Amino acid sequence: MPTHAREAFLLETCGNDDALRARVEALIAGYEAADSFLEDSPIERPLLPPEEKIGDVIGRYALQRRIGDGGCGVVYLAEQKEPVRRHVALKVIKLGMDTNAVIARFTAERQALAMMDHPDIARVFDAGTTEAGRPFFVMEYVDGVRITEFCDEHNLSLHERLELFARVCLAIQHAHQKGIIHRDVKPSNILVARSDGVPTPKVIDFGIAKATQGRLTEETLLTGVGQFMGTPAYMSPEQAELRDFDIDTRSDVYSLGVLLYEMLTGQPPFDPQELVRGGIDEVRRVIREVDPPRPSARIAALSADACKAIAQTRRVPPPHLRNALRGDLDAIVMRCLEKPRTRRYGTAQELADDVRRHLRHEPVEARPQSTAYRIQKFVARNQLACLSVAAITATLVGGTIVSVRQAVRATAAEQTATAERDAATAAGRAEALARADAQRRQEQAEDLLTFMLGDFRTELQKIGRLNLLDAVGEKAMDYFAGLNARDLTDTALVRQSKALTQIGETRIDQARYPEAAAAFTTAYDRAAALCERHPSNADMLFERAQAEFWIGFVARRRGEFAEEREWLMRYRDSAIALNEIEGKTLRSQNELTYGYHNLAVLDFEAGDLKAARAGFLSERHAIAELLAANPGDLELQTRMTDIASWLGSVAERDGAYLEAVERYTEMSSGIETLMAREPDVVLWQERLAASVTFTGNLQAMTAQPDRAMASYDRAMQLLDALVARDPHNQRWLVVSLNLQLQRITLLLAAGETDTAHELLPPVREQLEALVAAEPGSHEFTRRLATAWRLEARLQMATQPPDARAAIDRAIALGNGLIQQDRANSWAVGEFAQAQLLAGRIAHASGDDAKARQHWQEAIGILGSRWENSHDWRFLDPAAQALVLTGETARARPLLERLARFGYHATDPLAASTLDIVSPPQGTNPNPR
Template identity: 60%
Template sequence: MTRDDEIFALALDAPPSQRSALLDRIGQEDTARRERIESLLAAFDQAGDFLEDPVMDPLTPFPEEKPGDTIDRYTLIKQIGEGGCGTVHLAEQREPVRRKVALKVIKLGMDTHAVITRFEGERQALAMMDHPDIARVFDAGATETGRPYFVMEYVDGEPITKFCDRHQLSIAQRLELFARVCLALQHAHQKGIIHRDIKPSNILVARHDGVPSPKVIDFGIAKATQERLTDQTLVTHVGHFIGTPAYMSPEQADQRDIDIDTRSDVYALGVLLYELLGGGLPFNPKALAQSGVDEIRRTIREIEPSRPSQRFSKLTEDDRVSIARQRGIAPPQLSSVLQGDLDWIVMRCLEKDRDRRYGTAQELADDVRRHLRHEPVEARPPSTAYRVERFVARHRLACASALVVALTLILGTIVSVRQAVRATRAERVANVERDAANIARTDAQRRQEQAEDLLTFMLGDFRTELQKIGRLQLLDTVGEKAMTYFAELPPRDLTDTALARQAKALTQIGEVRLDEAKYDEASHAFTTAYDRAATLAARHPGDGDILFERAQAEYWIGFVARRRADFPAAREWLLRYRDSAFELVSIEGNTPRALLEVVYGLRNLAVLDRDNGDLESAREGFRAERTALDSMLATTPDDLQLRHRLVANAGDLGLTAEWNGDYPAALEHFFEMSAHVEKLLAQEPEVAVWQVKLAECSMFIGRIQVLMGQPIAASRAFDHAKQIIDRLAAQDPSNRHWQEDIQYIQLEQVTRLLAVGDGETARPILVATLAQLDALVKEEPSSSTLTAGLATAWRLESRLRGMGRSSGADEAIARAIEWGEPLIEAGRANNRTKGEFARSLILAGRIASARGQIREAHTQWIRALDVLKPQLSGSNDWRLLDPAAQALVLLGRTEEARPFTDRLQRFGYHALDPSAAATLNAASSSVRSPSTH
């Protein structure tokens, strides 16, 4: 709407004959406005020629200070800076000492009450502080024209970011310099001063004795927290910013400027650290400058910035190379260094809720130096509960309808893509339909991108959060619909972008299905992901990122094959994965990513060697992995991915030592594994994966303590494991991995109870375990692990029935053999499964022998030997030696059992099964009796 003053100006300019017509038009729209304009015109006419001529001569403007001018004892040399209200000059002081100083004076035309008050505040703020990294104030006064000035220490330096980049300071050197800045600000805060404009140009760095030294300058907009800096009150005009938007805290961006404290400076320090580490700012300063005040406020107060590592990964290749070079490091290494502690230190500073930031600049400096000392830092990712709470608070409606929207988009995309395929075919047949085909294809691609972007979120970031809190079942329907959708899309018809996006989503679906132990579905998802990744890799054979994605699919296919005991397929795919890792090194060099893939490739083959009984090769593979991990951790000691690998490596070495008969070494490795997990849990206490690993450690430790004849210690370890797993399973009943662990622990409980003759306590546990395992096997019959567990449960049931008056032990052991036999015949049995099957055959023979069926008993014991024989040569694995020695002794071939019993005794082996212990002890006594000849 046109303002009154604009209409008034128009009326003045209009000829008198036209002025009435203009007023008539205004009156038709707004009578009150016409009356106001007429009053203004009348007043103007009455004023006549008042003030057309000046009542006094115009003031002669004060000249700008220039080099050579003298202000009191200071001679100006050159202008070196200009701020919002003052100009800074390099000057020379001649008395009482001769030195160069920086002299700041109010700019011409800026000597309003508010600006002078602000300037006076700066002068007094600096005078209150005495810190080597804060520029000192020497003097203050006024120029001949009455404009205030002050004299401060001259810093012959450059902004901290430019200094660090020009001298290519490393990340560690930048952090040391930054910590000093934090401590300088802490001194100011203790004096009650908030800087409120921390940015690189206000932190100058110069070398002193070869050491970079920072100086914090320009407290021109500082605010006192304990007392007023001046007798006047400095009021910030509503709508005006005090500070620099790109470095401004959310509360500082708010119009309620009275609610600012030292944590606002902590936020700005976080922005500065963000820039020092990753070469950019959380928010694009150019975009902010082009935004209105309201949009700037909204951005700062509501938009969550990316972590430094995420921002860096999204830059162009040239930018990544340039930024990494300025830090004396390769781009992949810089990305790795930023991840973890540094990401979280920065993001804690940038919390929108200031109560979640560091409370002081001192705390920030302390955490930075903890990181430099390779100590645990106080900064942590926000807890899952907090993230979910905040996410839901911001997106309540979206959370309520996300699943519906996802399914709608997916189904809509299927229809659209079908239309696109038909349109493409039509394009090939008839050129006249080309335009229509293009329109249909463009629309389909847009819908496809929308659906796949949502899928990537739900199966990626959202899945990660659900996994941590144990709620993966929420994605079941999404996964089913997504697989139906992807089945409609032949890889050859997809763009590079679609292939990459879909390969990632399919891999995520496979991981969800794997967590649920749905191996057929997981294998199908991973194979489909491989088809897309391989198609893309064939199009771009020299692209490391694409090769990496193909390798992930190869790994997961091999992993599922191993879980299903399909060892030939597992070796084939894991060999492919290892070869892809070596190819990645040839493409991008010894980057952390490529080296880690090689480590994984070697480790996976070592696991296969161990599963097949080649323990020497397995141990060498795991030791090579540990050497590589130690080398990488020396550079990035807080890398969570590497520390997770340490956990698995310690477990692998422990299992290898156990199966090689070195129980003390195995126990040492498992305790080391537990210590690594405890550290990870201390850092991320709510992450369920670490809790599962802790339970796994306790199970391993308990089993070794059983083998070493320490039943009381073993009982405590198993109880601890069960407490953890019970809690997790109640939290997420659909997680099959956790359910499998529960059944394993319960089987160990029953075994220990039967060993001491406590069948009464064992019975309800075993009944529940049988029911749960039976249900799990029905849901996933391809799982060799679950099937072997069910066979073990029926063997224990047979032992339990044999302890009571009722019969039925033979029926139970027949069920155990029935479940184990297909695994043996299909070649899907590892040493554990073979040993367990042999124990069932031995127990069946004992039952037959007790009934006088000697021939049947011998048949079962001979078969047990046949199952074990291929693995016995040179084996130290108690799972094979124990049942083999039992079978030989029961067959009367005690002398043949001697090598096995000798080995077991040398290892310090203790059989928990009383029948087995009695048989092995009898054999040991027999072979050591005096000779009769």
């Protein structure tokens, strides 16, 4: 160093250590005074042989390129020439390291390495000395990257990372069984590459550091007295003691724990750069004395951007990452990192076993084996066998009802005994005990209900087995019905509101609408009571808003459109209030966009397509902004597919069929992406079936029957699988039956009446059973009307009396919807088609007056809906009715409009009626 630079260097390096500063300055002074003493060697030294270069041949190995450089050796990619040709990794000891001691230690180490034979350990093939006498090692060449880098580059999920890590543990266990301790387990010594598409780890550098007695990487530290056998950030406390005799296999378990910590959180427990900067003594102190934060706590302490980046590479939403680490994984990692060896896993095998227990949803050894914990694990891994658990819960809830009522009666009885002082005291004690016992039972039951209807319900919903909770829901509703919201504590109101909402959602999924409405109404009572007590509490307002939304949603499904609008407007107002109280959080923004989404749906149902399109496009823009900030949020991704579906429906009703196909394709693509991430979640199968069905409908009405049938068949496969999972799920069943009706319609159009005759009766019978079970569902009723209309269409040519009976049944069902004001555009269009067919059947029997009456009825039902509409549901039957009643001039503009859109009637009867005008020049009647 130049003299003028030394002062600053010494000040920075020595700090306040005056004694160290004095020793260094004395050494510098001695150097300056020595002048040229011993500048030249007093003896002749032999020239060192030149270092190997690319192209040289060492034994049977031709050096091709340099792939690594450590403190004591250089690693080359080499090609073995004989007896087989293959690539290997060849490591040559650097000049000056070829001492007898090193070679002797290497010979012993080579014997130990030769004993290992494990697919996830890089094998040692050969060893020897170069012509210059320097030792070299020949090892299996691993064309991979360090394990942490591989995991992040390929966005491996937590589950995939844990599977990979367990394999590494088993490889280390194999070495331990052969009497070898790695002592330097770290990401750069575990390389991963894909083998047949499967990530395969290879553990390298077994025993090399021990053999060479030197520093293999720039991260490895040496001391003047002892030696750090390993890398500081991954080093066990006993390694930091610098006592080689005190190290056993549990030292590698500690390093594996550090590795797992980094694979889960993106960084080791202690910052490597901070450790090195602190000096050797600080490194030893930190490793031996400082406890690192748990992985979940480390994630919680990160900035939002850092957490988002880490979560993205693990394919998990940022809010869920901490929860995924909390519990089992925290416990497993921290057991590995215990300072005393006796508290760690005894072997790498035990560590691998615990990791795999976690993956199988079994209790892990690292956590206390409480009853609640073991039950939770049992439920997680036995999702399809938990009917007995549901029954137990139902029994407990029923018992709680009895207990609460008995407690109330006990209280009343004791109160009557207060006439005497002693009796009053006893009564007071008895009352307190009774109330305490009742409160305890109530809390136990409601806690279990929250679990059963919350986390457990979510898991059952994913696999399509909500029917397991039927008994729980029924008992819970009986229990809640006996409680008055005014008498409940805040905690009880919150717990019950959530449970009731969950019951309602379960009933919605099963299309049991009256029961769902009862649950949501009771949930609203609880949540409203909370809001009255705490008008500025965002959580209370949120719970009330959920109930408002679901009440509106049930009203929609039941065809109660006025009630639907009222409750959805309430929900929108609550979302606005939540936004004002809570600010622009993800939750409040989500609720606000949902509020305006519902208004767009109402505009759509009212026929205001311009307003609906603007609303959905605005919602899509808002969700895209939220998704940019939360790229891993599955709910937001799902909503983007839902918006695409609604925009497709708007385009279809507006006659923009090409745009509608694009939107439905966008919906399908988004859902398939979600299915790839969560293949076992049945929600994605259901929604994919819907999007494929929407596309098939468009193909059917644009003269593409073969493509439409192919789409219907694909959707049918998805729905059949769902119904097979849960035959009691009415919603899946009715969607499947409706798809069958659409397939039957195509079969009729293709003249395959025998197949249609075979398929229709069982479909109609199942719809009859659904309507009998849920008479308030306009959806079930409309589809049953369609089934009877198709029955009449099939019987029309061969069995006119049967046809008349069938069409009368269809008209009666449609009349019921119209008179109750529960008919949406689908129901209105269906009823008009039924009247048209009734007229044709009457005309075929010679009753022209009756036929004309039916056709006029169709015109009356449609009213003025078709005048400025682009919706084929109104235009098709209106045009048919006008042509059949001789008003061809009024029908012509409607037909031209349909032709311009590319619409073709599916039923040959309708097509022949409408085929009175050619499409305008330039119109493509079959857009693709």
